[in-house]
Structure formats: C-alpha cells, structure tokens
Amino acid sequence: MEDIYDDEKGLRIQITKKCINESEALFFEVTGSIDTHTCSIHLLDNVITQKVQETAVKHVVFDLENLHHIxxxxxxxxxxxxxxxxxxxxxxxxxxxxxxxxxxxFDMLGLWPLFVKVDNGTDIASYIS
Incomplete structure (x- = not known):
C-alpha cells in the first residue's frame, strides 16, 4: 500500500505500509514544512489519523529526513x-x-517519552518486534 498526500502549499507525505519482523508498520515520509502557513493541521490530522485507523497498525514511523521546518x-x-x-x-x-x-x-520540549527515537543510520527493524 502506498498513498501520497500533496498539500497545494508544499507539504508532501508519502504513506507506505510495510511488514517488519512480522509486524505491520505505517511509514509517513514528510517533505516540506508543517506549520500554519503551509498546511491545514486539521486536514493533516484527518489524513494521518484515517490511515492509521484503516490499517489498525501498532507501529507508526515518521521519517523527518526531508522535513524542512516545523x-x-x-x-x-x-x-x-x-x-x-x-x-x-x-x-x-x-x-x-x-x-x-x-x-x-524534541529534547528541549521533552517529547522523547512520547516517541521512540531511532538513531540515524540504524535499521528500524532493530526497534520493532
């Protein structure tokens, strides 16, 4: 499964479902900026939440390599x-x-307890069981 969400103001999210270590994971590859000027947060929320609900996955991965600003x-x-x-x-x-x-x-805002930080260059499979 692969879907692409393109916001007319420059936000792009490629959504891919992958099987890793016999578990399904939903990947969101984010390109552009996430802010009030480039996207509707409500629309973004609906797109991501809907995909997660449709797939009923237990693992969600946000790839921020091409996220320029948040x-x-x-x-x-x-x-x-x-x-x-x-x-x-x-x-x-x-x-x-x-x-x-x-x-x-994420460090400054104390967000890491909400997310699993995957070290750059590390295979995600070593985190998902």
Missing part, C-alpha cells in the same frame, strides 16, 4: 497524535532521520 502548531499536532495513538492503538511511534536541529527541539 512550528509549534506542527509540534502540537504530533503531541495530540501521539496521545491519541497510544490510547487507541496501544502502539509505538518512531521518529527516524531527524537532523540535529529537530532532535534538539
């Missing part, structure tokens, strides 16, 4: 999504390919 609205979306996902799906959310700037932002 503001407080985007961070708020991630927090809300993580809270809802952990309650409804009792699964884990992984963050891969976060550059130093985004890792420092």
């Amino acid at each position: 503001n407080s609205t985007g961070i708020g979306f991630l927090i809300k999504f993580a809270d809802d996902f952990s309650k409804q799906n009792q699964g884990k959310i992984y963050v891969v390919n976060a550059d130093d700037e985004k890792q420092q932002l």
Whole structure:
C-alpha cells in the first residue's frame, strides 16, 4: 500500500505500509514544512489519523529526513497524535532521520517519552518486534 498526500502549499507525505519482523508498520515520509502557513493541521490530522485507523497498525514511523521546518502548531499536532495513538492503538511511534536541529527541539520540549527515537543510520527493524 502506498498513498501520497500533496498539500497545494508544499507539504508532501508519502504513506507506505510495510511488514517488519512480522509486524505491520505505517511509514509517513514528510517533505516540506508543517506549520500554519503551509498546511491545514486539521486536514493533516484527518489524513494521518484515517490511515492509521484503516490499517489498525501498532507501529507508526515518521521519517523527518526531508522535513524542512516545523512550528509549534506542527509540534502540537504530533503531541495530540501521539496521545491519541497510544490510547487507541496501544502502539509505538518512531521518529527516524531527524537532523540535529529537530532532535534538539524534541529534547528541549521533552517529547522523547512520547516517541521512540531511532538513531540515524540504524535499521528500524532493530526497534520493532
């Protein structure tokens, strides 16, 4: 399964379902910016939440390699999504390919307890069982 969500203002999310270690994971490869100027957070929430509900996966992976910018609205979306996902799906959310700037932002805001930080260059399969 692969879907692509393109926002007319430059946000692109490629959605792929993969089987890793006999578990299904939903990958969201984010390109562009997540902020109030480039996307509707409500629309983004609907796209991601709908895909997660349709697939009923226990593992969600956000690939941030091509995410250029995220503001407080985007961070708020991630927090809300993580809270809802952990309650409804009792699964884990992984963050891969976060550059130093985004890792420092997650550190500063104390977000890592909500997400599994996958070290750059590490195979995600070693985290998913």
